[in-house]
Amino acid sequence: MSKTYSKTRILVECALMIAIGTVLSNIKFFTMPNGGSITLLSMLPFVLVSFRHGAKWGLFTGFVNACLQMIMGFYPPPASTFLYFLGEVLLDYVLAFMALGLAELFARPFKNRTVGVAVGTFAAGFLRFMCSFLSGVLVWGNLNDGLAAWTYSLTYNGSYMLPETLLTMVAAVLLCRVAPQIFDRQAR
Numbered sequence: 001m002s003k004t005y006s007k008t009r010i011l012v013e014c015a016l017m018i019a020i021g022t023v024l025s026n027i028k029f030f031t032m033p034n035g036g037s038i039t040l041l042s043m044l045p046f047v048l049v050s051f052r053h054g055a056k057w058g059l060f061t062g063f064v065n066a067c068l069q070m071i072m073g074f075y076p077p078p079a080s081t082f083l084y085f086l087g088e089v090l091l092d093y094v095l096a097f098m099a100l101g102l103a104e105l106f107a108r109p110f111k112n113r114t115v116g117v118a119v120g121t122f123a124a125g126f127l128r129f130m131c132s133f134l135s136g137v138l139v140w141g142n143l144n145d146g147l148a149a150w151t152y153s154l155t156y157n158g159s160y161m162l163p164e165t166l167l168t169m170v171a172a173v174l175l176c177r178v179a180p181q182i183f184d185r186q187a188r
Contacts, residue, residue, distance in 0.1 A: 010053055010186070014061045017045035021065060022072070034140070035092075036132065036160045043128070043168045044175075046100035047121050051107065051183045058101025066097040084139050091135035099127035114176050117183055121172040125165030132157040 025042035046065060050058030070093050107113075107120030136153025147155075176183050 010057060013052070014049055014057060014064070017049050017061060018065050018068065021045040022068060025069070030160065030163075032156065032160055034156070036157065038160050038163050038167070041168055041171050043100055043125060043164065044171055046097065047103040047124055047168065047172055048182065050101045050103040050105075050124070051117065051120070052186050054185070055102055055105050058104060059098050060101070062098035062101040063094060066093040069093055069097065087139040088135060091131045091139065096128045096131035096135075099131060100124045102127060113180060113183065114173055117176045118169055118173050121169040122165060125161070125168055129157060129161040129165065132161055 021042050021044075024040045024045070027040035027042075028037040029039070031037040046058065046062055049061045070089065101124070103120035103124035105120070106123035107116030110116035110119060133150075133153050136157050137149045140153070141149030
């Protein structure tokens, strides 16, 4: 297979995963009042890209998805300063979605592929949670209803990110058990 054909194939697959992730992100079981929701496995396509093509392609796909998500549903920052705006863009979108592309890195140390998929998926979801948590503390801290910003952010973001991450991890493990070839690194 030629190198051009291989890269084109990977780009097409990444574009399809972004499209699937976008559709799944609009199927919501629960939506929080200030953003965030539990969706129908919207993180799974991005984790799959990471497992199939590595962190480089996973990060790229996450970045493109972040740009698309900002275009489709961007909310103004709580303050008018550029620093708050930049923090929101980076933490709520760019870094949060790019974190999903690191799943394969966390799975590498495990010889058992299913365990690696579980750990990698959970770790990537946890990194996405940490981005949301930091955004809640640093950018959205003024919405805390009298609580400390870190307590409010932990509770608010944990209430939807933990179930979303666990659902994605369970789905990834089940998919790995039923069709392990989907998680195989693709030749380059």
